[in-house]
Amino acid sequence: MIRYIPLGIFALLVVLLYFGLSNDPRKIPSPLVGKPVPAFNLPQLYDPTKRIQPEDLRGQVWVLNVWASWCVSCRAEHAVLTQFIKDNQLTVLGLNYKDESPDAKVWLAQHGNPYKVIAVDLDGRVGIDFGVYGVPESFIMDKKGIIRYKFTGPIDQAAVEKVLKPMVDQLRAEKG
Amino acid sequence: MQRLYLIIISFSFFMAVPAINNLAYAGIEVRSFEKPEQKALYNQLIYELRCLVCQNENLAASNAELAKDLRDEVYKMIIEKNMQETEIKDFLIQRYGDFVLYKPPVKSSTILLWAGPFILLLLGFIVLFFVLRHTRKQASSTLGSTQRNKMKKLLDTDNHQDKEVK
Numbered sequence: 001m002i003r004y005i006p007l008g009i010f011a012l013l014v015v016l017l018y019f020g021l022s023n024d025p026r027k028i029p030s031p032l033v034g035k036p037v038p039a040f041n042l043p044q045l046y047d048p049t050k051r052i053q054p055e056d057l058r059g060q061v062w063v064l065n066v067w068a069s070w071c072v073s074c075r076a077e078h079a080v081l082t083q084f085i086k087d088n089q090l091t092v093l094g095l096n097y098k099d100e101s102p103d104a105k106v107w108l109a110q111h112g113n114p115y116k117v118i119a120v121d122l123d124g125r126v127g128i129d130f131g132v133y134g135v136p137e138s139f140i141m142d143k144k145g146i147i148r149y150k151f152t153g154p155i156d157q158a159a160v161e162k163v164l165k166p167m168v169d170q171l172r173a174e175k176g
Numbered sequence: 177m178q179r180l181y182l183i184i185i186s187f188s189f190f191m192a193v194p195a196i197n198n199l200a201y202a203g204i205e206v207r208s209f210e211k212p213e214q215k216a217l218y219n220q221l222i223y224e225l226r227c228l229v230c231q232n233e234n235l236a237a238s239n240a241e242l243a244k245d246l247r248d249e250v251y252k253m254i255i256e257k258n259m260q261e262t263e264i265k266d267f268l269i270q271r272y273g274d275f276v277l278y279k280p281p282v283k284s285s286t287i288l289l290w291a292g293p294f295i296l297l298l299l300g301f302i303v304l305f306f307v308l309r310h311t312r313k314q315a316s317s318t319l320g321s322t323q324r325n326k327m328k329k330l331l332d333t334d335n336h337q338d339k340e341v342k
Contacts, residue, residue, distance in 0.1 A: 002310050005303055025231060031273040098241065124245050131271035133228035133242055 030131055030150040037064070037145050038129035045096055045104060045118035052093065052119045054145060061171045062091040064139045065115070066127065068099040069107035071135040077154035081138075082114040084160050088168055094118040097127050097135055140167055143176035205244075207251055214254050217261060221250050225268065226278050234278060 032038075041053045065081065067074040085092050094115035096104045101120060108118075121127055130139065140149040149167050151159065209215040219236075225246065227238035235243050235250070246268070253259040253267065268276045280286045319327065 002307060005307075028228065028273055028275045031270060124242075128245065128249060128271060131273070133272065 027152055028133070030147075030152075032131055032139070032147050033150055035147055037139070037141050037147055038126070040119070040121075040126040040129065042095075042119035042121060042126060045094075045101055045120050048101075048120070052117050054141075057091060057093065057141070058145050059143055059176055060091055061143060061168055062093060062141050063168075064093050064095055064130070064141065066095045066097045066130070066132050066135050066137040068097045068135055069103040070099065071097075073154040074136045075111065077136055077156070078111050078114075080155050080157055080160060082112055084155070084164065085114045088165065090168065091116050095126065095130075096120050097132060098122065098124040138164075140164070140171065142171045142174060205247065205251075209255070218251060218254055221254075221261065221264060222247055224278055225250070225265075226276050228272055228276065 037054045039054065041051055044050045044052050081092075084090065092115050094117070096118050098121065101122075104118070104120075119126070124132075130137070134152055136154055138151040138155060139147050140151075142148050148171055149163070151164065155164065207215075207218065209218065222236040223234050225235045227233045227235055227240050227243040227246070229240040229242045230238050233240075233243070235247050250264060253264050259267070265277065274280050274283075274286070280289060282290050
């Protein structure tokens with residue numbers, strides 16, 4: 001009996017470390033899921049005299065995608081995100097996070113602009129309200145303006161198929 | 177005994193590492209405070225709050241852009257909004273979750289974290305108990321009659337030899 005104790009401890013450690021490996025420490029559960037979308041009122045990238053706030057998008061399922069021209073992973077997700085938006089005719093607000101507006105425009109001219117509207121969060125203050133800590137991040141809002149899902153990191157095809165598309169379909173089926 | 181001391185010394189060294197780490201300053205923006213309490217609160221908070229980008233650094237030690245923004249935010253909350261410690265922590269927890277605190281609150285989801293070391297200690301004691309009982313049992317286990325005879329013979333010859341030597 002006794003001689004199996006080290007083996008038991010070893011097995012326990014293996015299981016523990018295995019789960020440790022499959023966990024991504026960068027994925028922190030957001031306390032914002034289930035809460036109303038934080039209020040903001042920001043200038044738009046292409047026309048800073050016009051402003052945009054969450055109320056303008058109420059009544060539909062929409063996505064807030066946090067991105068910046070300096071963000072390398074944003075370029076990685078851009079093609080997938082663009083296709084996802086096109087396939088689902090999704091309303092996506094781009095939150096241009098701590099970016100220089102001319103740089104952002106150059107970036108969009110190069111890679112294409114899938115966003116319905118882009119809000120400029122120059123000092124990152126709205127980013128703090130959304131608990132942004134690693135760009136890109138995406139939030140899915142339901143018709144009532146409640147945050148229902150948060151995706152941290154670059155969106156890939158697997159995430160679209162397994163999580164994001166089903167979530168959008170589910171929220172669209174809900175009553176507004 | 178020497179080995180035991182070595183273990184204790186090296187262990188206490190590792191325990192001291194986080195304390196040394198706490199002294200590291202990276203976030204050295206020049207801040208002015210009206211009251212010493214505000215300064216104390218600011219310094220306390222930037223040590224207790226975690227930088228979410230680097231994860232193993234607090235706001236005080238982190239060079240990340242977000243850490244700088246959050247230091248600014250904490251400073252503003254203290255100076256402009258005159259917020260208290262719990263209010264500032266709540267503000268950040270509402271946005272970033274409990275993870276922003278280096279010392280997580282005791283909750284159902286964190287109970288394993290808090291109770292874990294004690295459970296492991298208990299497990300250690302249980303294992304120790306069984307190991308000790310096992311060795312004691314081995315030591316005091318009774319011998320069969322043939323073994324006893326064999327032992328007696330051995331001891332007798334031993335005694336005999338001892339006498340001869342004397």
